[in-house]
Amino acid sequence: KAGVTQTPRYLIKTRGQQVTLSCSPISGHRSVSWYQQTPGQGLQFLFEYFSETQRNKGNFPGRFSGRQFSNSRSEMNVSTLELGDSALYLCASSLSPGAGASPLHFGNGTRLTVT
């Protein structure tokens, strides 16, 4: 069974631009979560989607948005990029929403560099 697939693997953008990251979950997984990982803050939760609905949202500004499609694939968008948005963005899928019942399985991430 294929794992979580994230595209692209690497992105270099300049301040003020916007970016869209894509995530395809493991087949059969309907819940998708996004995390931002930086050396200083570690892994921080961005959003969680289940059945095309945002179920939870982390403490990030409105420049960060996401959505989920009917095939469970998800995208996240960051507008008006800032230098501090440089990070590894990780997508994870699970069978059911919330991490209390079924573990998250992570993709390899998208490394975003903002210059």
Add this chain to the structure above:
Amino acid sequence: EDKVVQSPLSLVVHEGDTVTLNCSYEVTNFRSLLWYKQEKKAPTFLFMLTSSGIEKKSGRLSSILDKKELFSILNITATQTGDSAVYLCAVPHSGNTPLVFGKGTRLSVIA
């Protein structure tokens, strides 16, 4: 505020050593605690511990959960260079909600 604290932050051991990684947590409505291994990119799921499963073992790795004292440990015996990674501990924020991660323990195993 929910917290997950891991210690030590980093650790260097020689091949063959046994290591113990620590994770303490403070969350409301505890449901589970998860351990992940992150080598380069994707964190890889290791164990999920719950009230009904407080001890897990897989090969040289094992983990226990102490719900009373609010901590978990991850043990790795007979360490190998391939065990070098960042080990992450995480708990759901509250009950069945997204994971709150600790900062991780960076383990380096040298030959």
